[in-house]
Amino acid sequence: MKFNIIKSDGNARTGLIETDRGKIHTPAFIPVGTVGTVKAVTPDELKEMGAEMILCNTYHLYLRPGHEIISSLGGIHKFMNWDRTILTDSGGFQVFSLSALRKIEENGVHFKSHLDGSMHFIGPKEAMEIQSLLGSDIAMVLDDCAPYPSSYEYTVESLERTTMWADQCKEYHKKMQDNPPMSPLTKGGIKGESCIVYRASPQCLFGIIQGGMYNDLRKRSAEELVKIGFDGYAVGGLSVGEPKEEMHEMIYFTAPLLPYYKPRYLMGIGDLKDVLIGVEAGFDMFDCVMPTRNARNGTLFTSRGRISIKREEFKSDRGPLDPDCECYTCRNYSRGYLRHIFLSKEILSMRLNTIHNLYFYFNFFRNMRRFIREGKFKEFKIRWEEIVR
Numbered sequence: 001m002k003f004n005i006i007k008s009d010g011n012a013r014t015g016l017i018e019t020d021r022g023k024i025h026t027p028a029f030i031p032v033g034t035v036g037t038v039k040a041v042t043p044d045e046l047k048e049m050g051a052e053m054i055l056c057n058t059y060h061l062y063l064r065p066g067h068e069i070i071s072s073l074g075g076i077h078k079f080m081n082w083d084r085t086i087l088t089d090s091g092g093f094q095v096f097s098l099s100a101l102r103k104i105e106e107n108g109v110h111f112k113s114h115l116d117g118s119m120h121f122i123g124p125k126e127a128m129e130i131q132s133l134l135g136s137d138i139a140m141v142l143d144d145c146a147p148y149p150s151s152y153e154y155t156v157e158s159l160e161r162t163t164m165w166a167d168q169c170k171e172y173h174k175k176m177q178d179n180p181p182m183s184p185l186t187k188g189g190i191k192g193e194s195c196i197v198y199r200a201s202p203q204c205l206f207g208i209i210q211g212g213m214y215n216d217l218r219k220r221s222a223e224e225l226v227k228i229g230f231d232g233y234a235v236g237g238l239s240v241g242e243p244k245e246e247m248h249e250m251i252y253f254t255a256p257l258l259p260y261y262k263p264r265y266l267m268g269i270g271d272l273k274d275v276l277i278g279v280e281a282g283f284d285m286f287d288c289v290m291p292t293r294n295a296r297n298g299t300l301f302t303s304r305g306r307i308s309i310k311r312e313e314f315k316s317d318r319g320p321l322d323p324d325c326e327c328y329t330c331r332n333y334s335r336g337y338l339r340h341i342f343l344s345k346e347i348l349s350m351r352l353n354t355i356h357n358l359y360f361y362f363n364f365f366r367n368m369r370r371f372i373r374e375g376k377f378k379e380f381k382i383r384w385e386e387i388v389r
């Protein structure tokens with residue numbers, strides 16, 4: 001993986017990540033394809049909107065259909081028909097946020113599936129093995145995300161575990177890159193089918209900085225992870241219930257602790273107000289379910305702020321959702337129609353809303369990159385802060 005910074009403006013920067021599967025212009029928005037699909041849109045539609053990378057959740061894919069099945073079906077790209085870059089998380093965050101029962105031990109975490117209550121275990125080795133079998137282009141280390149609020153003592157403990165796991169992940173990852181694991185299903189061949197030997201392209205590995213809301217611990221976490229050495233660095237453990245001001249302070253504080261010439265990834269942050277802060281601080285990658293989830297709930301982003309399409313005032317509105325938007329939805333449908341199909345719970349409503357929200361996000365990022373290139377990021381930030389607050 002290569003990363004080049006094309007232009008910086010203050011701490012904000014625009015650059016280019018290159019993986020074996022293509023280019024990603026940064027700052028980049030990464031849509032979330034939780035179980036191997038960005039809900040309600042096809043890969044072709046995503047490409048048309050400008051998606052260059054998507055995120056899939058290891059936790060979900062591990063539980064259903066299982067990484068071994070995906071591997072035996074040719075790996076995650078073939079499985080979901082997406083030939084551009086895929087980033088997988090380590091599963092850690094979902095274990096902490098979705099699983100009702102979890103027990104953290106030194107060598108990993110035991111957890112109960114939110115689907116059927118079965119018990120599972122993921123440690124550094126398992127996290128690397130699952131992501132290796134999925135065949136993603138960017139894998140994430142297993143980290144321990146401390147809840148908010150957490151005591152100083154607990155956060156230290158969690159940070160030390162995060163560093164230890166990161167170290168072990170790097171070691172296992174290297175071994176698996178040299179000698180990729182193979183799904184037992186692939187080994188024997190699927191009954192009645194010829195054996196598919198699937199070998200993923202080289203995978204890079206990102207470290208995750210933790211340390212809760214404590215500056216000294218964030219600094220320590222960053223130093224320890226940089227010492228281990230990764231292809232890129234993510235900041236985790238933010239947007240976990242802390243006040244926005246505290247989160248923004250931590251974003252500004254953490255960015256300069258990360259190597260300048262490596263991609264910096266602000267995990268799970270996608271509220272546009274937070275994105276503006278993140279980009280100003282010097283982050284390059286952002287993932288979030290916000291545009292897709294909100295679309296399905298009828299909340300739409302426009303150049304004049306957010307709107308709820310179900311509102312009475314749109315009943316006989318013949319205008320487009322956003323007069324400044326050139327997406328398929330805005331070119332072809334009125335607000336009155338979008339309101340009608342939303343209230344009628346039509347499947348097309350989710351599709352059209354998602355197409356618009358994602359297009360809006362990609363366009364926002366495209367324009368932001370242009371403003372950084374032109375040395376006018378401040379202007380962009382001031383203009384949008386008014387709209388997205």
Ligand SMILES: [Zn+2]
Pocket residue numbers: 321322325326327328329330331355356357359360
């Ligand atoms: Zn639109």
